[in-house]
Amino acid sequence: MAAIRSQTRLLHPLPPLSLSHSFSASPEIPSVSGDANDNLVSTAVSILRSQRCRSRWNFLKSILPSSGISPSESSAILLHLRNNPRLALRFFLWSRDHSLCNHNLTSYFTVIHILARSRLRSAALSLLRAAIRSHPNTPPSSLLQTLALTYRHCDSAPFVFDLLIQAYLHSHNLDPALSVLRSLRSRGIRPLTSTANSLLRATANLRGSAAAFNLYRDLVESFRPNPQTFNTLLLALYRDGRAESNGEILAEMDRFGCDPNAFTYSIQMAGCSDVTEARRLWEEMAEKGIKPDTAAYNTLIKGYCEAGKVGKGEELYREMVMEGLKTTGTTLELLIKGHCRAGNVEAAMLVYEDMRRKGFCPEAEIVDEMLVEMCEKGMVEEEGLGVFRGEMGREGVVLGIRRRSYEVVIMGLCGAGRMEEASKLQAEMAGRGLEPDARVYEAFICGYEKAGEFEMADKLRKEMVQMQLGEDGN
Template sequence: MFPIHAEICMRGTNLISLHLPKFFQSSSFGLHLITARSPSLVFSRVFLLKVASFNGDFEREQCSKNRWNFIKSLYPNGFSPAEVSEIIIRLRNNPRLSLRFFLWAEKKSLCTHDLLSYATIIHILARARLKTLSETLIGKAMRLSQVNNIDDSDLSSLRPPKIFETLAKTYRSCDSAPFVFDLLIRACLQAKKIDQSIEIVRMLRSRQIYPMVSTCNLLIQSVSRLRGCDAGFTIYKEVFGVDYQIGSKFRVQVAPNLQTFNILMLSSYQDGRTERLKEIWAEMVKFSCNPNVFSYSILMAALCDEGKMDEALELWEEMHTKQIKLDVMAYNTIISGLCKIGEMGRAEKLFQEMELSEIEMTCLTYEHMVQGYCKIGKVDSAILLYKDMSRKGFVPEASTVDHVIGAICEKSRISEGLDFLRDVMKRQGFFPHRVSYELLIGGLCVEGKMEEAMKLQAEMVGKGFPPNSKVYNTFIEGYMKQGNEDKARKLRAEMYEIGLAEERD
């Protein structure tokens, strides 16, 4: 099985040999093992590990445990991190055995691992593309630096963790791959160590090592999320900057992809920097990336927010022309824009088109339509659609309920509005806004139903919404309309007493 039998049993050596117990000889090996300290010490340990890991069909788990125990008995003083590192390197073609030995040595207190032994096992696992295992050990190595105060507290947030330096030094001896640095960058980002991640990328680029585009995208996304779209765009320019020029064309070692530009567009839109979207779109064209439905949806959303529906609809038609497959996000975006300007006829056609195309609607789809109907005063249509979405298990946002109640109150159908709120509140997890209560209280006061309004106001307080100047003024106007000046005067005094007199609607 192992072509090292001849090396171990060479004649003329002064090595002390020992016949294996029967459970080691149960295979076809019949070998002798080195047990004394010698220049072949690491080699003998590697061989012992390979034998310990051998598990034929006729061997049991207990036998495997006995072999590991036998190795421990041969080396009771354990291993130094350097020895562990050397053993792992020799076992690099069997990464899972390498990891098993690494963990076994730690569990049995045979080695106190340092950054060298951690870096070695991380390299071996990374070159085997064992991503999850590598990331776990990278996280432990980063924590080891902090626990042992290896990283200076004042500068550690600005420079790469020490494990990066150790990984770089052991890179060639472990016959590693650049993928290991991608994993380190990802681990730093997961720990929100943004500056360290950026510095690692810079140092790698200075050595002509380029992280994968997916890693660069994650860096841009993390920076944008934590520091804003401007910072994210700056990192994009740095990471994917022009490296050299050939003739009239520029070249980069790692080119951005469609996801890169979608990340930049989304962060710019979320931060309200919609003027940058066209610049990003131009960058996309420069790198020959064809926008997809997500790209179009973000740009349409920005145009809808700015009231540029004609331009948004042009993009919608462009997607049709290019035969880009439309999804629910695209439909929701254009329907939302149409509903905001009261174009419910066109919105209804798209709503029906979704059903015919078997594109599953979301709660947001219904909410856009409900709010659109409320905007143009079609209360009954809004209520019917709301009931339809409720039957399908969707729970609307409180703001949508506010829109419906507002539309109902505008039609002076206050009792119906109150019944609507009660029906919504029966649904699990729904908590109304203050606005809904204020609208209904105002409607009841206009109708002269002051006692009923007072009860609703008490309920509102119980929900955690103390009365404000708007509620007080509503009641004061209601009592004054009834000629109850005494009650109105008491409410004004109460307003002064609790400091609401200076508030304005």
């Protein structure tokens, strides 16, 4: 971090007039409307402007050549419609979807520039992604060059270059996005802060915190970092288990005058080795007048529950509700898990029931943890079976977790001597394609032995041995 130079001024993209001078023309890139049929273009534009009903598309199609129109003619028509960007977009999509024009990059970028100049970012970004998909073998440098050479002619907006980077990122193509960034920076065109943050986030997710830091060091002179920038880096450190390096990021925040927010503190608290340190950060946040958000509450609740202080977690939960913050499924799952680990399955059940009343569905792992505790407390026969039946009817339960839930309930029923019910549940389990493992066999064997049915227990023991031999292939 020491290598970061102290450049803090806000840098903007260069004005539009300088863009065309930064790129050289290529014979492979056609002009926007160089070979257009002027009569055809003017007639098409007249129809599009004058006909205000659906029939204009049929009328327009009737006057077009049977071979359709060229990309240059399409671009010329689009330029005449640039003050009506939505109509321009409809014409482009109509000509593409009806195979009336084999659009090239120039015609794609013409409509993209028209959308950008009207600040229709989402539509422009969507078409940029489509242009990239339709030209998979075109290198990023060529796409950028075409975008730049059509820029001025269409009177576009500078953020269109950031959209090209975003289009690559949306397609999970980090290297092309970085290539475009380098090309733009070599021509003095700086990324927007939002684009720089997206690049940092993608780099952190795909390549880790070290790569994200290297990119930050490279970019820091080219954009003005904001709290989201540093939160991205802090989160990357946390995910990589490098929370001890948080101080460097916080020093950078201070140097750029970026005040930490609730999420900044949440990330730091999540990386604390003990709940005492997390509480210190919580109090520091309060001293600075920063109101904790749901993520901050969840982080501290998790810390208390993992430290065996579930009562403190419950206090925070009540405080959270009093503050008017919406609780999430995660909040309640943390409390359920905390109560289970503390051996208080009755309290866990109360939270579980509250969770279902609020419309949240617990993760299957949480249900398993509750069932295990119920089994140990002898509660699986009624309460546990009820929870199991309710959750097994819910969609989206992972198959592997369903197996675990079945096993827990079957073992609990066998332990309680309810062999008939356990057998029915095992048949249901098999009907779902889930074969019993050694633990289920052992539960049935122990259950039958307790009930004095030694013959059945012996048969199952032999079957288990045969099953294990079969799995080993011997």
